Amino acid sequence: MRAVVTGCAGFIGSHVCERLVADGWHVRGIDAFTTYYDVAEKEDNVVGLRAEPRFTLVVGDLATVPLRPLLADADVVVHLAAQPGVRASFGAGFSRYDRDNVFATQRLLEAALETRVRRVVLASSSSVYGDAPSYPCPEDAPLRPRSPYAVTKRAGEDLADVYRGLGVEAVALRYFTVYGPRQRPDMAVRRLCEATIGGPPFELFGAARHRRDFTHVADAVDATVRAMTAPDPGPALNVGGGQEASMAEVIALLGDLAGAPVTVRVGPSQRGDVTRTGADTTAARRRLGWAPHVELADGLRSELEWVRHRAEVRPGPVAVLGRAS
Numbered sequence: 001m002r003a004v005v006t007g008c009a010g011f012i013g014s015h016v017c018e019r020l021v022a023d024g025w026h027v028r029g030i031d032a033f034t035t036y037y038d039v040a041e042k043e044d045n046v047v048g049l050r051a052e053p054r055f056t057l058v059v060g061d062l063a064t065v066p067l068r069p070l071l072a073d074a075d076v077v078v079h080l081a082a083q084p085g086v087r088a089s090f091g092a093g094f095s096r097y098d099r100d101n102v103f104a105t106q107r108l109l110e111a112a113l114e115t116r117v118r119r120v121v122l123a124s125s126s127s128v129y130g131d132a133p134s135y136p137c138p139e140d141a142p143l144r145p146r147s148p149y150a151v152t153k154r155a156g157e158d159l160a161d162v163y164r165g166l167g168v169e170a171v172a173l174r175y176f177t178v179y180g181p182r183q184r185p186d187m188a189v190r191r192l193c194e195a196t197i198g199g200p201p202f203e204l205f206g207a208a209r210h211r212r213d214f215t216h217v218a219d220a221v222d223a224t225v226r227a228m229t230a231p232d233p234g235p236a237l238n239v240g241g242g243q244e245a246s247m248a249e250v251i252a253l254l255g256d257l258a259g260a261p262v263t264v265r266v267g268p269s270q271r272g273d274v275t276r277t278g279a280d281t282t283a284a285r286r287r288l289g290w291a292p293h294v295e296l297a298d299g300l301r302s303e304l305e306w307v308r309h310r311a312e313v314r315p316g317p318v319a320v321l322g323r324a325s
Helices: 011-022 039-045 091-115 148-164 188-196 217-229 247-258 282-288 296-313
Strands: 002-006 026-031 055-059 076-079 119-125 169-175 202-205 211-216 236-239 243-246 264-267
Touching: 002 011, 011 026, 011 039, 011 217, 076 091, 076 217, 091 119, 091 148, 119 148, 119 217, 148 169, 169 217, 188 202, 188 247, 188 296, 202 247, 211 217, 211 247, 211 296, 217 236, 217 282, 236 282, 243 247, 243 296, 247 296
Parallel strands: 002 026, 002 076, 026 055, 076 119, 119 169, 169 236, 202 264
Antiparallel strands: 211 243
């Protein structure tokens, strides 16, 4: 079996590629190595993959690269490439989100249709729900994005619906707060872990009581791989870890794991933030035969250990969020 994985050098993408190669797939990974954060981190993510004979890396921008030759022999496409981040999607920065998250997705789906790819699994986000009317939130809850980023993820799902009507089997996975080793440097759990090893104080935007459904990357990868071959995954599925916790609870738990309290600096809520996320994963359990297995404490420990190891291998200042270009 042959798969194309976009965003292969990213957080989730690199883990998906490793899982597929280990399972015997031939994988063509595509990544633009954008500068939203340190490109060296993305290069580190694919070091092991470069040595795998069943993995091929293509450096290219989905908005411009010819896609038909890259998809021509693929059975499945996993579309994880996107411009991430809620806060940077406001203002003039939105043009990049429109290009990378909407236009590039349309090009990919068009190429999948033309090359008769059997299935496309694409990354959506819990952010499409905004503040849901009830929790846990099922897939048929109203979609009320609160940020331009979330609007682009909803647009990706709408495009998938269009091409599904033309014959492309497309399923959108709505990931809920994925964390774990290789997490982006701008994400909360990564910043918390770095704060415990001498990095800057953790800046908490908004109230410590805000709650998130935390999903370990291993569970997100397992759902993604199952969605590639499930007989009937449906059009959209929630992928949540069932580990809902407040930021205050996560801060305390990481402090216990690190053996020292986390230094926190509280700032105001940011545009686009929601107060709570919580996934009803009944459909994913039924359609994929999937269930999350990583407990929150174990998952946080895995990321903390990775952050510590990375600091030992790459001594110096911890990574900070770069400016998208």
